[in-house]
Amino acid sequence: MTWSVPQNLADGKYSFRIVSLQNGKEVDRWVDFTVKNTPFSISAGSASASTIDPAKDSKLSCTFTLSKAATCSVQVWSTTSFVGYVANNQSFSAGSNSVTWSVPQNLADGKYSFRIVSLQNGKEVDRWVDFTVKSSTLSISNTSTSVSSVNASTAGNKISLSFKISQAANCSVEMWSSSKFLGYAVQNQNYAAGSYNVSWTVPQYLAQGKYSFRIVATKDGKTIDKWVDFQVTGSYSPYLQGTYFTLAQSETRQLYTVVKTTSSIWSEAVSWSSSNNAVASVSGGMVTAKAVGTANITAVDKYGNAATCRIDVVSAGKHRMVDLSYANSNINFAQLKASGVDYVMLRACYSYPGSTESDSKYIDSNFDKYINEATAAGLKVGVYHFSYALNAEEADKEADFLIRILDKYKDKITLPVAYDLEYNSYWTNNGLHPSAMGNAKFKETMTEFARRYLAKIRAAGYKPMIYASSSFYNSFIDAGAVGAHDKWIAHYDVLAPSVSGADMWQYSSEGTPAGAPYKVDSGRVDMNIVYKDY
Incomplete structure (x- = not known):
């Protein structure tokens, strides 16, 4: 007969009976034998490879032999810490056994071990099987951003970057616009091999466009990098408050970078440059016009976003002049004078009062104040009348009205008295427009208005003048038919007016001379060059 010996049988003397x-009556016989257990052992441990590259080797096997069947665990350890289990409290048979480990791709280089361990009679029995991890190359992989685009219109918005490095390395994460380094999200940090996540707070008002994380990893003198792109969106972006200005020689103008839709001054630091310092120089946004010609002024913010403004510099003529009306408030004439402005044209009135209306309704609200303050500051003053006449008789009435209100200021007026002829909605609504009456008839009408008006101004002892745009004057005023007069011509975005023999040129409506309060989107005045002495 055969007895199945229990594997947990203790050592000692035993007998078959x-x-x-x-x-x-019992009849028996005893047959003695001895039990002596062979000690439990784990032997013949080996790894399927002595050195592995996680980028290439996804599996590693461990083979070991047990002296008898047992419950065992197979662990993985680095030289300093537990990495994980290959098997945890599993039953293994006596003899040869094998387990396979899925190698983490982010496993750092170094010495590792399988530990096969079993608890026997309250005591751990183990065996260590060593292997080495050595990545063949330093690499950056598994890159992604938390979002593909981020809105910069709200303060505090963040974007996160995820990435994995194959080996322990010194890493930085840089932030770039399409052309310029912006700063660090992470700088010179030592990372073990593995996966990481960093975040960046997007500056409010950062200009729209393409941006990038640049991951830079360095090990043993070798540096690699990886670019991960994302978009910045939002309605806010910096720009110059104008794309084109005309300045007379020696004139200055402060340029500002502002934020679209809010018109608030952009607070980020910018650098300034001029494409032609001989024509116009710039320092801190202050442009100084030097010589006749064109220069491009460029502002670049710290993110690499650029905005450009074209500056045309025109001849200074003999005098600098501004023209003012109710639309220009809080003018300091002493400062205007000190800035080099020595002539001023003031709007005196518009249209004319009806028989039951008071003159004050049609007199410019700033006229009395400004003519007294301007002359007190030493500026020479002229006036203009904005026409709403619909026929020649009304042009006569406009001239009579102006002469009447100028009577008490006659000794203060040393510049011409101008008739302001330009398109307006009142004319258009009443059919006084080339599109309604034809160019020839409209020219005949405008010439007659000017002839009759200027004759009255001349007879009253003033120097008569016509104010009009260059296109209006050239198209609709018969200069020979209106009698002797000076010409005050408005023509922007050119280096000289296109009307021959202009005496005054209104070259810009964007003036910001000292003495004229300035805001980003308001407070500008008309700037003029005067070519003769009055």
Whole structure:
């Protein structure tokens, strides 16, 4: 007979007893044997490879032999810490056994071990099987951003970057616009091999466009990098408050970078440059016009976003002049004078009062104040009348009205008295427009208005003048038919007016001379050059 020996049988002397009952009496025989357990052991441990590259080797096997069946765990350790289990409290048979480990791709280089361990009689029995991890190359992989685009119109918005490095390395994460380094999200940090996440707070008002994280990893003198792009969106972006200005020689103008839709001054630091310093120089946004010609003034913010403004510099003529009306408030004439402005044209009135209306309704609200303050500051003053006449008789009435209100200021007026002829909605609504009456008839009408008006101004002892745009004057005023007069011509975005013999040129409506309060989107005045002495 054969006995199945229990595997947990303790060492010692044992016996088979063969027994039989004969005539009510036991007959037996004892056969002795000894149990002596062979000690439990784990042997013949080996790894399927002594060195692995996580980028290439996804599996690693460990083979070991047990002296008897047992419950075992197979662990993985680095030289300093537990990495994980390959098997945890699993039953293994006596003899040869094998387990396979899925190698993490982010495993750092170094010495590692399988530890096969079993608890026997309250005591751990183990065996260590060593192997080495050595990545063949330093690499950056698994890159992604938390969002593909981020809105910069709200303060505090963040974007996160995820990435993995194959080996322990010194890493930085840089931020770039399409052309310029912006700063660091992470700088010179030592990372073990593995996956990481960093975040960047997007500056409010950062200009729209393409931006990038640049991951830079360095190990053993070797540096690699990886670019990860994203978009910045939002309605805010910096720009110059104008794309074109005309300045007379020696005139200055402060340029500002502002934020679209809010018109508030952009607070980020910018650098300034001029494409032609001989024509116009710039320092801190202050442009100084030097010589006749064109220069491009460029502002670049710290993110690399650029905005450009074209500056045309025109001849200074003999005098600098501004023209003012109710639309220009809080003018300091002493400062205007000190800035080099020595002539001023003031709007005196518009249209004319009806028989039951007071003159004050049609007199410019700033006229009385400004003519007294301007002359007190030493500026020479002229006036203009904005026409709403619909026929020649009304042009006569406009001239009579102006002469009447100028009577008490006659000794203060040393510049011409101008008739302001330009398109307006009142004319258009009443059919006084080339599109309604034809160019020839409209020219005949405008010439007659000017002839009659200027004759009255001349007879009253003033120097008569016509104010009009260059296109209006050239198209609709018969200069020979209106009688002797000076010409005050408005023509922007050119280096000289296109009307021959202009005496005054209104070259810009964007003036910001000292003495004229300035805001980003308001407070500008008309700037003029005067070519003769009055």
